[in-house]
Amino acid sequence: MSVGDDRRAEQARKPMSDVIPPPPTTPPPADPAFVADPTVVCDGVSVWFGPKVAVTELSCSFGPGVTGLLGPNGAGKTTLMRALCGILPTNRGSIRVLGRDPRAQREAQRRLSLVPEDDAVPGAMTARQLVRYAAAIHSVADRNAPEACLATVGLLDVADRRVSAFSKGMRQRAKIAASLVTEPQVMVLDEPLNGADPVQRTALIGLFHTLGDQGRTVIISSHVLQEVERLAARQLVIVRGRLAAAGGHRAIRDALADRPRAVLVRTTEARRLAGDLLASEAVQGVTVDGDTLVVSSSHAGELAALLPVAARDAGARLREVRPLDDSLESVFRELLR
Amino acid sequence: MTDALPPPPSGPPPPAVALAAAPTTGAKLPRPFVAVVGYTLRACLPVKRWFGVLLPCVGALLFGWLTQIDARADASAFADVAEGGLFRLILPLTCLVIGDAVLGADVRSGTFPLTWLSPVPFRVIVAGRWLGGWLVALVTLVPAMVLATLVAGVPEAAGPMAVAAAAGASAYIALFLLIGVLVRRSALWSLAIVLLGEWLLGTPLTGIALVSPLWEAQQAFAGLWEYGDLIARSGMPSGWGAVLRLAILTLVALAIATWRVAHMRPLGGDD
Numbered sequence: 099m100s101v102g103d104d105r106r107a108e109q110a111r112k113p114m115s116d117v118i119p120p121p122p123t124t125p126p127p128a129d130p131a132f133v134a135d136p137t138v139v140c141d142g143v144s145v146w147f148g149p150k151v152a153v154t155e156l157s158c159s160f161g162p163g164v165t166g167l168l169g170p171n172g173a174g175k176t177t178l179m180r181a182l183c184g185i186l187p188t189n190r191g192s193i194r195v196l197g198r199d200p201r202a203q204r205e206a207q208r209r210l211s212l213v214p215e216d217d218a219v220p221g222a223m224t225a226r227q228l229v230r231y232a233a234a235i236h237s238v239a240d241r242n243a244p245e246a247c248l249a250t251v252g253l254l255d256v257a258d259r260r261v262s263a264f265s266k267g268m269r270q271r272a273k274i275a276a277s278l279v280t281e282p283q284v285m286v287l288d289e290p291l292n293g294a295d296p297v298q299r300t301a302l303i304g305l306f307h308t309l310g311d312q313g314r315t316v317i318i319s320s321h322v323l324q325e326v327e328r329l330a331a332r333q334l335v336i337v338r339g340r341l342a343a344a345g346g347h348r349a350i351r352d353a354l355a356d357r358p359r360a361v362l363v364r365t366t367e368a369r370r371l372a373g374d375l376l377a378s379e380a381v382q383g384v385t386v387d388g389d390t391l392v393v394s395s396s397h398a399g400e401l402a403a404l405l406p407v408a409a410r411d412a413g414a415r416l417r418e419v420r421p422l423d424d425s426l427e428s429v430f431r432e433l434l435r
Numbered sequence: 436m437t438d439a440l441p442p443p444p445s446g447p448p449p450p451a452v453a454l455a456a457a458p459t460t461g462a463k464l465p466r467p468f469v470a471v472v473g474y475t476l477r478a479c480l481p482v483k484r485w486f487g488v489l490l491p492c493v494g495a496l497l498f499g500w501l502t503q504i505d506a507r508a509d510a511s512a513f514a515d516v517a518e519g520g521l522f523r524l525i526l527p528l529t530c531l532v533i534g535d536a537v538l539g540a541d542v543r544s545g546t547f548p549l550t551w552l553s554p555v556p557f558r559v560i561v562a563g564r565w566l567g568g569w570l571v572a573l574v575t576l577v578p579a580m581v582l583a584t585l586v587a588g589v590p591e592a593a594g595p596m597a598v599a600a601a602a603g604a605s606a607y608i609a610l611f612l613l614i615g616v617l618v619r620r621s622a623l624w625s626l627a628i629v630l631l632g633e634w635l636l637g638t639p640l641t642g643i644a645l646v647s648p649l650w651e652a653q654q655a656f657a658g659l660w661e662y663g664d665l666i667a668r669s670g671m672p673s674g675w676g677a678v679l680r681l682a683i684l685t686l687v688a689l690a691i692a693t694w695r696v697a698h699m700r701p702l703g704g705d706d
Contacts (some may be wrong), residue, residue, distance in 0.1 A: 100622040183552055184552070185551065185552065185700065185701055185702065186700055186702075187546055187700070204554050204555075204556060204557075205554060207552055207553055207554045208554040209554070211552070212552055214545075214548060216545055218544055218545030218546045218548075219477035219546060219549075220474075220477075220541075220546045222477060222479075222482075223474075223477055224476050227477060229469075230464060231470055231473070231474050231549075232549070232553075233464050234464045234465050234467060234469075234470030234617070235467045235470050235471065235550065235552070235553040235554075235555050236554065237466075237467060237551055238464060241462065241463050241464050242690070244464075276549070280553075289702050383492065415621070
């Protein structure tokens with residue numbers, strides 16, 4: 099009997115559970131909601147407040163680099179971020195940050211930081227006191243780290259001013275400095291660019307990219323698609339507490355562009371233009387009311403190209419063209435269908 | 436799921452953030468406990484709160500002066516003032532302002548996550564907050580209560596008053612700190628406990644008085660002052676026995692507060 103035969107015979111004697119590897123309990127990395135080398139893992143997370151469900155059965159993971167959390171107001175982004183940091187307990191499911199439960203295991207907080215969206219900062223403290231306090235309670239060894247962090251966010255010159263006297267953007271930067279000084283491996287930032295002027299916005303985006311490139315897990319939420327595109331190569335879209343889409347810029351853009359969209363068109367030749375538009379595959383339906391058309395299309399890009407051509411062919415003048423349901427929230431909701 | 440989770444990364448932490456150059460003038464960073472105490476003094480007690488603390492302290496001096504204008508102007512007059520004014524009003528009200536500020540107000544304003552989201556153990560956070568509040572009481576309330584004895588012309592009561600006020604403030608601040616993490620409207624609840632619990636029920640019911648910082652502080656004073664019999668209450672320990680009970684009350688309140696902080700959702704008042 100050969101060595102290979104011995105092994106086969108030995109395997110045959112083993113119980114099935116030893117021979118067959120256990121099925122993976124984490125979804126394969128091919129799922130865009132998951133990454134291959136996760137530092138933060140959400141497994142079937144649900145969070146509710148009384149009858150209101152904020153996050154529902156959400157499973158995803160985050161790894162080194164910048165990840166954007168996109169979603170309309172009230173989608174559950176802030177709740178998820180708070181749960182990620184342990185401020186909120188999960189009603190169902192589990193969260194692990196660097197392998198630890200961020201709520202039950204205080205050590206997890208050593209390498210985790212949150213920059214909350216709200217304006218709640220101790221206003222009686224100066225920016226320097228705030229950052230030094232954050233450094234002290236995280237037992238930061240480098241005594242110059244607070245000064246360096248204040249300089250990084252451009253607040254060193256005003257570091258001795260009370261935070262209560264700061265503008266919203268400056269308060270945000272003070273919070274970012276207080277977060278940065280703890281040298282976190284996982285940074286969770288809730289709408290960090292709110293209130294920042296364009297120059298600071300660009301500087302902060304550059305800083306977040308640097309942090310991501312260093313191998314830190316940077317999770318940033320926003321309800322502005324373009325902002326998240328600049329911030330993060332990978333995005334997760336959350337709508338009504340559920341994960342609606344995940345992936346890179348293109349995947350999210352495609353998902354948004356291919357949704358059915360209603361466009362209002364006011365023109366001089368409504369009926370003739372409606373007939374021409376219906377001949378196109380990009381148009382799913384047209385309703386005519388006087389000089390107004392409402393065009394339904396699931397390919398917004400194609401419709402935008404088609405409309406001027408069809409108007410020219412029909413001899414019609416376009417007086418008004420506007421989307422009827424182009425609020426970001428409606429776009430996100432469409433993703434859930 | 437837990438078994439399938441990746442283990443904590445064992446490799447080296449990511450490189451330091453590419454920070455801007457800053458002058459190397461940073462002072463040494465304090466230890467976490469000292470930082471928490473410092474935060475309590477700086478952030479939890481802004482200028483308005485200090486006025487709230489100092490106002491009853493001025494009231495304490497006025498109560499001392501009341502003894503002087505009393506026709507008796509002796510120990511019995513001061514005993515009445517101490518019982519009705521210093522221990523029933525000044526001590527609880529001053530401690531309410533301080534005790535609510537050290538944690539309850541921080542939780543309500545939504546700034547507590549700054550501290551909660553740190554590796555500092557909860558017991559250290561709670562102890563640091565309590566100590567910060569007690570230090571404030573030691574430099575405001577206790578001197579004011581002692582000065583009241585001097586203004587009243589009973590200097591021999593200064594020592595017992597200092598001990599009773601310090602021990603009473605310790606228990607009261609721990610109690611109000613606990614209420615701050617238990618309920619949203621902590622100032623209202625604290626006031627209700629003083630007025631209904633300690634004044635209304637504590638006066639006739641010794642069982643309640645035995646767990647009341649007000650009555651225990653008064654008993655501590657009564658036991659240590661040579662004319663303490665004038666305000667001593669029967670059926671309760673007095674003097675150092677009462678001080679010990681106040682210390683136990685402090686520890687129990689801080690222990691419950693620590694448990695509560697570990698299980699709370701430290702969100703702002705709007706959440």
